[in-house]
Amino acid sequence: MSANREDAIVARLRAALRRAPAVAGIGDDCAAVEAPRGKLLLLKTDCVVERRHFRASDSPTAVGWKAVCRAVSDIAACGGEPQHALVTCVLRDKQTGRWLDGLYCGIEKAGREFGFHVVGGELARTDGPAVINVAMTGTVARREFVGRGGGRIGDLFYVTGTLGGSLRSGWHLRFCPRLREARWLAKNIRPTAMMDLSDGLAADLPRLAAESGTGFVIDAESVPRRRGVTLRAALSDGEDFELLFAVPKAKAARLEREWKRKFPALRLTRIGHLAKRGMAQGLGAARGYDHFARP
Amino acid sequence: MSANREDAIVARLRAALRRAPAVAGIGDDCAAVEAPRGKLLLLKTDCVVERRHFRASDSPTAVGWKAVCRAVSDIAACGGEPQHALVTCVLRDKQTGRWLDGLYCGIEKAGREFGFHVVGGELARTDGPAVINVAMTGTVARREFVGRGGGRIGDLFYVTGTLGGSLRSGWHLRFCPRLREARWLAKNIRPTAMMDLSDGLAADLPRLAAESGTGFVIDAESVPRRRGVTLRAALSDGEDFELLFAVPKAKAARLEREWKRKFPALRLTRIGHLAKRGMAQGLGAARGYDHFARP
Numbered sequence: 001m002s003a004n005r006e007d008a009i010v011a012r013l014r015a016a017l018r019r020a021p022a023v024a025g026i027g028d029d030c031a032a033v034e035a036p037r038g039k040l041l042l043l044k045t046d047c048v049v050e051r052r053h054f055r056a057s058d059s060p061t062a063v064g065w066k067a068v069c070r071a072v073s074d075i076a077a078c079g080g081e082p083q084h085a086l087v088t089c090v091l092r093d094k095q096t097g098r099w100l101d102g103l104y105c106g107i108e109k110a111g112r113e114f115g116f117h118v119v120g121g122e123l124a125r126t127d128g129p130a131v132i133n134v135a136m137t138g139t140v141a142r143r144e145f146v147g148r149g150g151g152r153i154g155d156l157f158y159v160t161g162t163l164g165g166s167l168r169s170g171w172h173l174r175f176c177p178r179l180r181e182a183r184w185l186a187k188n189i190r191p192t193a194m195m196d197l198s199d200g201l202a203a204d205l206p207r208l209a210a211e212s213g214t215g216f217v218i219d220a221e222s223v224p225r226r227r228g229v230t231l232r233a234a235l236s237d238g239e240d241f242e243l244l245f246a247v248p249k250a251k252a253a254r255l256e257r258e259w260k261r262k263f264p265a266l267r268l269t270r271i272g273h274l275a276k277r278g279m280a281q282g283l284g285a286a287r288g289y290d291h292f293a294r295p
Numbered sequence: 296m297s298a299n300r301e302d303a304i305v306a307r308l309r310a311a312l313r314r315a316p317a318v319a320g321i322g323d324d325c326a327a328v329e330a331p332r333g334k335l336l337l338l339k340t341d342c343v344v345e346r347r348h349f350r351a352s353d354s355p356t357a358v359g360w361k362a363v364c365r366a367v368s369d370i371a372a373c374g375g376e377p378q379h380a381l382v383t384c385v386l387r388d389k390q391t392g393r394w395l396d397g398l399y400c401g402i403e404k405a406g407r408e409f410g411f412h413v414v415g416g417e418l419a420r421t422d423g424p425a426v427i428n429v430a431m432t433g434t435v436a437r438r439e440f441v442g443r444g445g446g447r448i449g450d451l452f453y454v455t456g457t458l459g460g461s462l463r464s465g466w467h468l469r470f471c472p473r474l475r476e477a478r479w480l481a482k483n484i485r486p487t488a489m490m491d492l493s494d495g496l497a498a499d500l501p502r503l504a505a506e507s508g509t510g511f512v513i514d515a516e517s518v519p520r521r522r523g524v525t526l527r528a529a530l531s532d533g534e535d536f537e538l539l540f541a542v543p544k545a546k547a548a549r550l551e552r553e554w555k556r557k558f559p560a561l562r563l564t565r566i567g568h569l570a571k572r573g574m575a576q577g578l579g580a581a582r583g584y585d586h587f588a589r590p
Contacts, residue, residue: 006418009391013416016399020379020412031414033379036331045381045417045430052420084315084328086340088428096304104311117315119326121308122340123301125347128423133383135340135430 004203004290024147027211029074029195030138032145040145042080042138046071050092050129053239054173060099062173063132064106070198071136072114073177073241077196078147079186080140081179082116088133090124103132114179144186146245151193151212155246155274158255160266162224163201163242164234169226172239181263182243189255194245200238203288206280208244215279218272220286235286246274299498299585319442322506324369324490325433327440335440337375337433341366345387345424349468355394357468358427359401365493366431367409368472368536372491373442374481375435376474377411383428385419398427409474439481441540446488446507450541450569453550455561457521458496458537459529464521467534476558477538484550489540495533498583501575503539510574513567515581530581541569 014026023040024032035041048054048070054063068085075082087107089100104118111117116136151157160181166172178196185191193212197204201223209216225234247255252270259268272282309321318335319327325337343349343365349358363380370377382402384395399413406412411431446452455476461467473491480486488507492499496518504511520529542550547565554563567577 009395009418013395013399016396017403017413018406020414022379022412022414025414026416028415031379031381033414041336041432043379043381043415043430043432045383045415045428047383047385047417047419047426047428049385049419049421051422084317084326084338086326086338086430088340088342090342090344090426100304100308101311104308108312111313117317118312119315119317119320119328120323120338120340121321122342122428123304124342124344126344126424126426127346129421131342131385131421131426131428133340133342133417133426133428133430135338135381135428137336137338137432 006290007207023145028147029077032078038142040140040142042075042078042140044071044074045133045135046074047131047133049131058173060102061106064103065110066173067132067134068107068110069175069177071134072110072179073196075136075138076177076179076182077194077243078140079144079182080138081183082114082136082138084119084137085116086135087118087121089121090126090131092126092130095130114177146186146191146194148193148195148208148211151208151214151246151274153214153274153276155192155248156252156270157244157246157272157274158268158270159197159224159242159244160268161242162226162267163197163240164229164237165226166237166239175241177241178243181266184262185245189247189251191245191247194243197240197242197244198238200236200288201244202235202283202286203290204244209274212274213277214274215277216272217275217279218282220282220284222269222271224267224269232286235283236288238289301585302502318440323442324372327373333437335435335437337370337373337435339366339369340428340430341369342426342428344426353468355397356401359398360405361468362427362429363402363405364470364472366429367405367474368491370431370433371472371474371477372489372538373435374439374477375433376478377409377431377433379414379432380411381430382413382416384416385421385426387421387425390425409472441481441486441489443488443490443503443506446503446509446541446569448509448569448571450487450543451547451565452539452541452567452569453563453565454492454519454537454539455563456537457519457562458492458535459524459532460521461532461534470536472536473538476561479557480540484542484546486540486542489538492535492537492539493533495531495583496539497530497578497581498585499539504569507569508572509569510572511567512570512574513577515577515579517564517566519562519564527581530578531583533584
């Protein structure tokens with residue numbers, strides 16, 4: 001399952017680190033540590049790198065939106081709500097003044113929309129591509145927390161929205177993290193496992209299955225695609241920021257019925273089920289995005 | 296007071312952001328937000344950039360140590376204790392495998408020494424200089440929190456250790472954050488204001504005074520210097536990671552007496568006092584480090 005080199009590196013680091021008394025950590029969308037009063041504190045760090053995740057010519061407001069919304073999407077995928085953000089800007093010489101104002105305009109817009117505050121940051125310089133790092137805290141009631149590891153054999157899995165072509169369509173810069181939907185799921189349906197799709201279904205689904213100790217069978221033809229996108233691209237492109245989650249069969253009918261009423265504008269598609277460990281059926285040769293793939 | 300361009304940028308951003316319900320935020324060493332049971336949650340983000348804060352030839356273990364200890368130093372300067380760290384590694388193609396292992400070896404060493412756990416992270420690629428970002432949480436009892444803003448006219452201020460020549464001596468890669476000392480101060484002396492020295496006394500002291508709404512008078516000749524370091528370098532070099540703090544005159548004798556007994560190996564030097572707003576005496580032409588100085 002680890003043709004993905006990034007996963008192999010993460011696995012090695014994970015083995016090397018002292019185990020923290022955390023509910024979730026490396027391998028989940030967020031770390032989750034105990035907080036008083038039946039709550040968990042969610043912790044996330046994430047970055048965008050110029051020429052990898054955005055272009056110098058992209059609107060800085062869109063870059064700011066994307067940088068923080070990636071972290072919001074991870075907090076959401078754990079069932080939580082974002083609270084505080086810390087923003088590190090490592091900028092090229094030409095990127096001060098108006099560029100930074102634009103960036104923060106996008107960040108503030110997202111903060112108003114999704115209910116978090118920027119409480120700190122750091123500024124530094126580089127002579128290479130700019131890097132914007134966002135560290136975000138969130139909160140979730142312990143009983144509403146959803147990790148990647150609770151899926152069971154036979155659970156059905158679903159994706160929201162449509163996949164693929166995120167870069168070409170500009171979706172990666174203006175996507176809407178599925179915070180409202182994920183909160184509703186965590187409260188009302190209690191998925192056994194959930195994550196957001198950032199590296200493409202073909203990379204992310206095996207991660208969810210691995211954390212759950214299961215395999216998977218996916219009906220690739222059923223994967224909802226953005227218009228004009230091939231199946232392979234829908235599985236591999238990444239930066240969809242849609243939700244992938246698993247629910248026990250017994251909850252499927254209620255989920256599908258209530259979803260239609262609650263979120264009529266957002267497609268929900270059942271695309272497969274979790275199967276016994278080692279089974280990985282339906283992805284074909286699709287791979288997903290691997291930051292550390294050998295060229 | 297803002298010949299420092301970085302300070303001007305920070306001031307502008309601060310004005311543009313919605314005010315969070317935080318005890319401390321932008322302008323302090325850490326953000327501090329309310330937590331249950333009389334505690335504050337401290338939040339910090341900080342980064343090191345290749346060719347700015349370390350060299351490609353530096354030991355990755357030392358780079359890892361430095362990257363996290365900078366954040367530990369900020370948590371300490373607020374009177375707190377570090378708890379959790381999130382590490383973002385934006386690496387060049389050649390920096391995987393052994394380099395990453397070395398980096399995490401330094402991070403883990405610091406974690407054991409200062410009592411925090413790495414609970415998450417992010418890996419990404421760059422075709423420019425590597426960037427290591429550390430986001431860290433800490434905790435402090437509300438009554439033991441020390442910000443930069445509580446200094447009053449007449450308070451005496453002190454520095455720990457010796458200043459200057461951090462780069463040349465290698466101190467910037469192997470410094471020891473003053474966690475034990477800062478915790479003792481916060482519990483027993485209650486400084487009115489405290490910070491760690493990262494950009495040099497000449498940049499940092501004006502910041503502490505500005506947050507406190509005071510000016511300052513410094514006896515520059517009394518500033519403790521590392522051997523072979525000029526006065527100007529001691530004021531300007533930066534990356535000292537020593538503590539700068541202010542205490543009311545009435546506490547000075549007790550502080551000096553108890554410090555000697557408690558920390559006999561670490562120098563403590565009184566170097567000036569806070570004065571009325573607008574007064575900035577004794578720094579001469581020294582400037583401190585400004586990431587955003589015009590070349």
